[in-house]
Amino acid sequence: MLSPGFAVRERKIGDQELVILKAAENTNEAFITIDQDHRVLFFNKAAERIFGYPREKVIGQDLSVIMAPTCSRDHRRAVERYVQTRIPVRIGHDTELTATRKNGETFPANISFSVSEIGERIYFTGIVRDLTETKALQERVLQSERLAALGKVVAEISHEIKNPLIAIGGFARQLLKEAEDEKVRRKLSIILNEAQRLENLLNDLRDFYSTKKLKIESMDINDLLNEIYLLFKDDCGKRNIEFSFQKDRDRVLVNGDRGKLKQVFVNIVKNAMEALEGGGSISIDSRVEAGKVEISISDNGCGIPKDQQEKVFSPFFSTKEDGSGLGLSISKRIIEDHKGSSFKLESKENKGTRFTVTVPTSGT
Ligand SMILES: Nc1ncnc2c1ncn2[C@@H]1O[C@H](COP(=O)(O)OP(=O)(O)OP(=O)(O)O)[C@@H](O)[C@H]1O
Ligand SMILES: [Mg+2]
The missing domain is CATH 3.30.565.10 (Histidine kinase-like ATPase, C-terminal domain)
Structure with a gap:
């Protein structure tokens, strides 16, 4: 019995081949194999998940069913060029590009290609890794590095500002206790409130930039x-x-x-x-x-x-x-x-x- 992701079902295969096939079927990367006529022969589970197409709609079809028209034209040309010249351009290298899912959503992807010649026929396999999570993780790491650097500056500045601020607030409170003139009292309470507000702001800033x-x-x-x-x-x-x-x-x-x-x-x-x-x-x-x-x-x-x-x-x-x-x-x-x-x-x-x-x- 062959993997459901495969187009050919007639031929019996041995255990070893089956193990490799199952590994390709169940891996986290999308495996898409086409023949030299650009027809899809293998479309594994991850390919269904990543691209959003059920394999019944893809296997046996031209690869263009899952590609944007310009992309598909370039791809077909590259396949034809390889068939004629046997000179690999992309084969063996990793390429990062933006791919598109069935619902139109684009995502960052890493693609590598491998080629196999069996008898007279040439088969190409594209292995696609969805980099959405990796990129998001990298962005989070960058963001926390940026925050850590800013946090250090903020902590130093707020430390320098906090002490004089506490002194200003403390003296204003003291003077307020002694002052009798209403105008003076009003001005002192403004100083006190504003000093308190700045202290709260410094605390908020410290929290915001904290990487604890x-x-x-x-x-x-x-x-x-x-x-x-x-x-x-x-x-x-x-x-x-x-x-x-x-x-x-x-x-x-x-x-x-x-x-x-x-x-x-x-x-x-x-x-x-x-x-x-x-x-x-x-x-x-x-x-x-x-x-x-x-x-x-x-x-x-x-x-x-x-x-x-x-x-x-x-x-x-x-x-x-x-x-x-x-x-x-x-x-x-x-x-x-x-x-x-x-x-x-x-x-x-x-x-x-x-x-x-x-x-x-x-x-x-
Ligand atoms: N329950 C709410 N109803 C209406 N507007 C709200 C509500 N919660 C938040 N907002 C709006 O969101 C803004 C941002 O809120 P946030 O708590 O981040 O800051 P803030 O309240 O303005 O200042 P502070 O940092 O002192 O809390 C507010 O200024 C207000 O316009
Ligand atoms: Mg608020």
Whole structure:
């Protein structure tokens, strides 16, 4: 019995050949074999997955069925040239190029070619490796190297700024205690607030550029959400905001960095409160489904216009007078650093916003 990826089925083959055939069928790289007439003879499982074509639609057909017309013309010419001259141009080399899937999506690929002559006939095999993940990984490494370099500079600068800032704030606080003149008091409180704001900004910058690894531990995420609820409940009450927390289980264990996850939820709830100037409602919902816990934090505030929904995750994007614009970009990074977790935003202008954080559970 021959592999399903193969076009010829009549001839019996030995065990050794079968082993090689199965290896080619089951490997992670796409194996596509054509004959000298450009007809596809072999199209393995990975080829189906990578290019998105079922083999029934490809085997026995001209290779052009899976290629863009210009690409296919060049390919056919190269095959003809080899058949006439036997001079390999691409054969034996790796080439990186952009390939196209059936659905039109393009992807970076590495291709190498090999040729086999059997009797009078020549067969060409293209081995295609999908580099999407490799490239994404390289980009992530580059990005974290860039961040590490910037982080060092930021840490040094903020260290230099922080001490004088603490002194300015400290003296302003001291003078405020002694001052009696209302005008002087007002000016001193401005100095104090601004010094505090700059200190917060320095902390945010430090977090943003921090490349410290997460401290992963087994933790009850509903316990953390309850802590967040208690932290903001009174403040919400004062601002005429109805604040609620619903959960479908008592305990939900996840593997996470409690401190960092707390920072994420604090950022989201703070944003929600800031979006509800005249009052409104905020609700936290925790739901377990299919091995994941989905935590949504919804508000019925001003919402985020469609054209800003991507930008809110960019560092330094803020529509607030005194916002650093780092809250959501830090939060998104923290969630992405938690394996298998995701962050989603849904928002309608003048209706409200919902952030959903999904984290794999490790037990309940
Ligand atoms: N719940 C929300 N409702 C409406 N707009 C929001 C909401 N959450 C975020 N935004 C928008 O996204 C922007 C970026 O949010 P982000 O938390 O990153 O920064 P910020 O709140 O402006 O400043 P800070 O760094 O001090 O948190 C906000 O300025 C605001 O325009
Ligand atoms: Mg914020």
